[in-house]
Amino acid sequence: MEPAITGRALIxxxxxxxxxxxxxxxxxxxxxxxxxxxxxxxxxxxxxEAQGDIVRTMLLGAAVAETTGIYGxxxxxVLLFANPLIGLL
Amino acid sequence: MESMKRTQINVIKGVLLxxxxxxxxxxxxxxxxxxxxxxxxxxxxxxxxxxxxLYLALNKAVNLPxxxxxxxxxxxxxxxxxxTGIVLFVSIRAEHINVLGTIFGLxxxxxxxxxxxxxxxxxxxxxxxxxxxx
Numbered sequence: 311m312e313p314a315i316t317g318r319a320l321i322x323x324x325x326x327x328x329x330x331x332x333x334x335x336x337x338x339x340x341x342x343x344x345x346x347x348x349x350x351x352x353x354x355x356x357x358x359e360a361q362g363d364i365v366r367t368m369l370l371g372a373a374v375a376e377t378t379g380i381y382g383x384x385x386x387x388v389l390l391f392a393n394p395l396i397g398l399l
Numbered sequence: 400m401e402s403m404k405r406t407q408i409n410v411i412k413g414v415l416l417x418x419x420x421x422x423x424x425x426x427x428x429x430x431x432x433x434x435x436x437x438x439x440x441x442x443x444x445x446x447x448x449x450x451x452x453l454y455l456a457l458n459k460a461v462n463l464p465x466x467x468x469x470x471x472x473x474x475x476x477x478x479x480x481x482x483t484g485i486v487l488f489v490s491i492r493a494e495h496i497n498v499l500g501t502i503f504g505l506x507x508x509x510x511x512x513x514x515x516x517x518x519x520x521x522x523x524x525x526x527x528x529x530x531x532x533x
Binding site: 392 | 491
């Protein structure tokens with residue numbers, strides 16, 4: 311008698327759930343960048359001559375924060391389309 | 400604005416340099432370096448494009464009212480995130496592109512910024528080892 315759930319199906323299901331959970335990492339930088347941009351806009355409104363410094367600092371911070379979201383995206387896509395766990399069966 | 404331009408050029412130069420070094424290493428140490436080099440090129444180009452788009456988005460966002468700036472910056476972030484996702488998907492699916500090269504290319508911008516902007520002061524490291532009571 312064939313088992314109800316094969317090992318491969320279980321790995322695929324768990325990988326899909328894992329990919330979904332990994333994508334949560336992509337939301338954080340989006341919220342953070344939006345918050346920073348809002349505060350940056352307030353700062354420029356208060357002190358327009360400091361726009362260059364504000365944008366420069368925000369740009370570097372946002373670029374570093376964005377890579378954190380990319381980590382999650384990489385994990386999700388690898389789990390979905392290049393799953394290394396199936397090869398272990 | 401001049402400092403902005405200089406910062407962007409420095410970061411772009413750094414990304415190209417670090418990826419070139421990685422490509423040269425892959426030529427010497429790998430049996431089939433071509434997929435890695437194509438991946439590095441693909442990732443580096445996308446990292447530079449993302450960085451430029453980020454600059455354009457933030458430069459526009461700071462001139463908007465704060466609540467609109469929040470929405471604008473977040474929506475632009477998700478557009479860039481989608482593009483990055485497409486790039487990674489293509490590099491996973493394509494046989495002639497190594498995904499590890501693409502990942503390194505995409506993340507290299509982080510190493511460059513940390514190196515050029517955060518860890519560039521020798522005084523900072525010297526202060527770590529300085530005795531407090533002196």
